[in-house]
Amino acid sequence: MELRHLVYFVTVAEERNFTRAAQRLRVVQSGVSAAVRALERDLGARLFERTSQRVVLTDAGAALLPEARATIDAAQAARDAVQEVGGGLRGTLRIGTLISVPFVDLPRLLGRFRADHPAVDLRLRAAPTGSAGLAASLADGELDVAFLSLPGRPPATLSLRTLAEEPIVAVLPVAHPLAQRATLDLADLADEPFVDSPPGYGNRTEVDRAFAAAGLARRVAVEVADIATVKEYIREGLGIALIPRFSVPDEPALRVIPITTALRWTFAVATATTRRPTAAVRALLGLVEEYR
Known part of the structure; x- marks a missing residue:
């Protein structure tokens, strides 16, 4: 063999x-x-x-x-x-990413990595099933490292370094009847149509868990894989959202309102605990802090 x-x-x-x-x-x-x-x-x-x-x-x-x-x-x-x-490192580094990678300048990070290690080939992959898919690919050995968002306690198969945490806030069109409230409860929003990420994405998982814990149901009317575009669907009146604060710029057409249930979105870089990180992985992790 x-x-x-x-x-x-x-x-x-x-x-x-x-x-x-x-x-x-x-x-x-x-x-x-x-x-x-x-x-x-x-x-x-x-x-x-x-x-x-x-x-x-x-x-x-x-x-x-x-x-x-x-x-x-x-x-x-x-x-x-x-x-x-x-x-002189060689080989291939398989990197999983979210569709939008916040808080890390990934092109600059990888540009610096390539300058230091020109013989290492880079393979980037965004999982259609979001962070849950990236976590599974890490555990299965299909990826070497991933930038992802996993709410709650990480599985024992992964080692995570948290890079950022953001509050999840309610985002509504400015003309919405609730748009002038100072804060909102989950119950206030339960009957609204939502714009959200598909199942498996970190922010969707956090919000789904919160509604389930409160004994509330909600309807996701529009699923959008790129969280950076959610605001555009809200602006067009297709629904409201509970999304990380970083993804919503201040603009007159939208209202950003805190919610009384403390929900947080966590961004991290992860490797599998079941495999020793390669030298290329260790070199990349060593650069991450410089490009946050």
Whole structure:
């Protein structure tokens, strides 16, 4: 069993497609297919169900995936140890992000990182399922580091460094009947249509939990993946929102009102506790504070 075969297998498993895996690995597709077949012969089991439409892990493939990732991580740790002595990091750093990354100038951060470590390739990915998806990808080994928002106590599988905390506030059109109130309760808002992020996003999770704890139901009339655009939908009268204060500029068309239930949005950088951070991850984390 060759390490290269495991790398090809994991890449196909993540891409769910041999062509995309070959493009990501920068090799011909036939080489990826041949490596996976060789690995299947070594293990005496099919690892993928292949059809013209999709590639799906078999039970054997699903069992191999975490072990393959652990083996690759161990090999990377060995490379890191040598590279840190000789200088010059190499490899790939897989970074998960929110669609909008507040409080960290990510392009400048990565520009500085690239200047220091030009041989490390960067792969950025925004999860369609928000911070919950990023957390799952970290725990599964699909990402090395992620910038995310997880309310409450973090899972034991993740190590988080909090970068910012913001109060969640009510945002209403200025003509709304409640817009002149000094504060608002959740009960005041329960019958309103909401503009909110999809399930899995940190701010949506925090608000959903608060309404459930208060025994209140609410209707999300519009789901918007980019929190920075929520204000635009409120301005057009499509609903109200409970969102972090940073995402709402002061403008005449909107009213920002504190709520009596203390809700907070937390922004953090996270790694998995189940894997030793690579030298590239440690180097990136060391730069984060400079670009906040």
